[in-house]
Amino acid sequence: MVRYGSRGGRKKYFRLRSPSRWKFLDSDSSGEEVSEGPVIAENKKPKLLCVDDEVEITSALKRVLIRDFEVIEVHSVGAAKAILKENSDIAVVLTDHRMPDGTGLELLEFAQVTRPEAVRALLTAHVDLSAFFNAVNNALVHRLILKPWDNEYLRAQMIESLAAHTSLLEKTELERLAITDVVTLVRNHRFFQDQLKIEVERANRHGRVLSLIMIDIDHFKAVNDRFGHPAGDAILRQVASRLTEGVRTLDTVSRYGGEEFALILPDTDVEGASLVAGRLREAIASQDFGLTTITISLGIATLPAHATTSHDLVRKADAALYTAKRQGRNQSVVASVDSPLD
Template sequence: MTARVLIVDDVPANLKLLDAKLTAEYFDVFMASSGPEALDAAKEKQPDIILLDVMMPGMDGFEVCRRLKSMPETEHIPVVMVTALDQPSDRVQGLEAGADDFLTKPLNDMALFARVKSLVRLKMVTDELRMREATGQRIGALNAGGDNFLLKEPGRILVIDDRPTSVKRVTETLSLEHSVIVAETPEELFELASQGDFDLLIVSLTLQEHDGLRICSQLRSLETTRQTPILAIVEEGDTGRLVRALDMGVNDYLVRPVERNELVARCRSQLRRKRYQDYLRDKFQQGLEMAVTDGLTGLYNRRYMEGHLSTLVDDSNKTGKPVALLIFDIDYFKPVNDTYGHAAGDAVLRQFASRISQNVRGIDLTCRLGGEEFVVVMPDTDLAYAMMVAERLRQCIASKPFVLNEETGQAIDVTVSIGIAMTEGARDTASRLLERADQGLYRAKRDGRNRVVAEAA
């Protein structure tokens, strides 16, 4: 995973050291040496994450973080405070300023890279939701947002920990603001999580009789808990276990012994993020479901695709992150309608849409362009990956017959031609990208159909 990282430190040697470490891991790094410079760079460069030193002259890191989180352009960028301060009160101050994490110098490289990658993955989800909200506003299906995602109601928190003193500390501390339920076993945890709408899961990674990492892995694999934040509790110095937890999708962590104020601050941060994402999902779903979806397939329609693609291409022009566009055309579809009837043709279109949408990433956008043409928009995707996905989808369509009539079992083979285009620099537009993909599709059909062709500018 690559990401754009802004590192902020007033000591040149520290900047060079972090730059070298991150560049060696293929991160795109840029630097700032003061608070005001960091604020300007964050607004202009729009990094995926900010590593921010605390002890700086003039404007310290805490103040920089507060200002970053107060500006609409930068409030959703994860901030990791990097400092020699190691007291719980310092961590709490950083978290209350809006920081997502607080790493103490000297940095453990493994923990640093794991934390950066984890926060970037979380940001990608929020970015996609915000992008879709912006698209909705652009086409007039949504109004500008409100503050419904703020912490106005108590959260529902589910805890599993086999240390009585730790359980008591967590429940007594959090029960002052939230509803806290304790699970005695993993089985009880999964049962409660599947039934209740929890805002946060707190999991000890040092359970005596069970594997805490496996519990986190299972929570991430279940549909009901896939999007629920997980706060892990780890032992001091257990870097290996922490890195594995972050890599599998754990959102945040606490180190034993758990400090009450830090527990409260980290829980508030996770609840706020979850409610903001829930707010975006709900608002998007309510405002756009009828206006921008195709009634037959349930996919997004051309109207939404054009607005969303414009938003993505504009963003690509600013950040340099590539956007891939795949355009599909079902081969020889007209004879299906002529021979078997429009009901059979509709059945093919629905199954075709299902196969595509089930075999792309959650951040990709699948749309019905019209008739038998479909589109997949893939943000932050290079040509090699787009070609691999397109070929996989082509094989998925051709590998299994399409059922025309469930009662009779009548089925036919279907193939698809696919054109691919990539964004081509800062002056590219959505219409040009779509035109190039269409040219690739034309070549695929001209050259015999049932194939994938990429079209360059």
């Protein structure tokens, strides 16, 4: 037995003969019956971001969807982008196309990058739908709702989209695992190689600078030998966490292999990379690791000063790292312009 909304204090009940067949019964704020359906438990309501510059439209959409979703109403593309940045649990983005500060397709493209697990639905009254159908075919839009909408159809589409949301969550998680180091939870070696090629190509194309810092934990083998590999893994995680905290969100922290990490710093010259390396070295040296003191050595190389390809940039930074370790460790060294690449 599924319970629905009340009217005049009296409860209405309805038995669903088949979960695949919809029956709709509910009341709007005026007490008049409108199309509704099975109610999702209050504490399990997924979040739906509803975007339209007209308050009357978002209010009408909310009345249809409020029983099944936690509806967040916003009235501009800018406000919607801010919500997406701040909330990682948005299940559905339902947006009108035409708004004063942008378009619905622009917002959904932003959502595709920022929250790929969210279902993207477009509400439009356009007659020429070729651009929107192309967007659907390119997976930018998962649902296309035409104005004026039918309440039953809209609600059914939004509820059905939750299955797509679950699939997107699983897909996003698999993609995350494929590029994540299982021990440190930073990016893995494969991702580093791919991302470095992308950043080098971008820097060369636009005439920008790019720095790479190779990092090695000093005497890490001795830590493993003395305290065991579980303790060594814990130290790797702590170092990775501190490195991540010490750089910008646009920078890439990766585990290069073993006790070695790599940092990709876009739009960062030699001086900037040296400052970053110095801060990170001091942060690790002052960190309380419990079992022992940990220090790191760092090698810095910059494009285009030291190299113009990803392969040469890695080798230059690695050579500088080797110099730092040979000179006594716990220091950073900048690659020389004429340093060998062998």
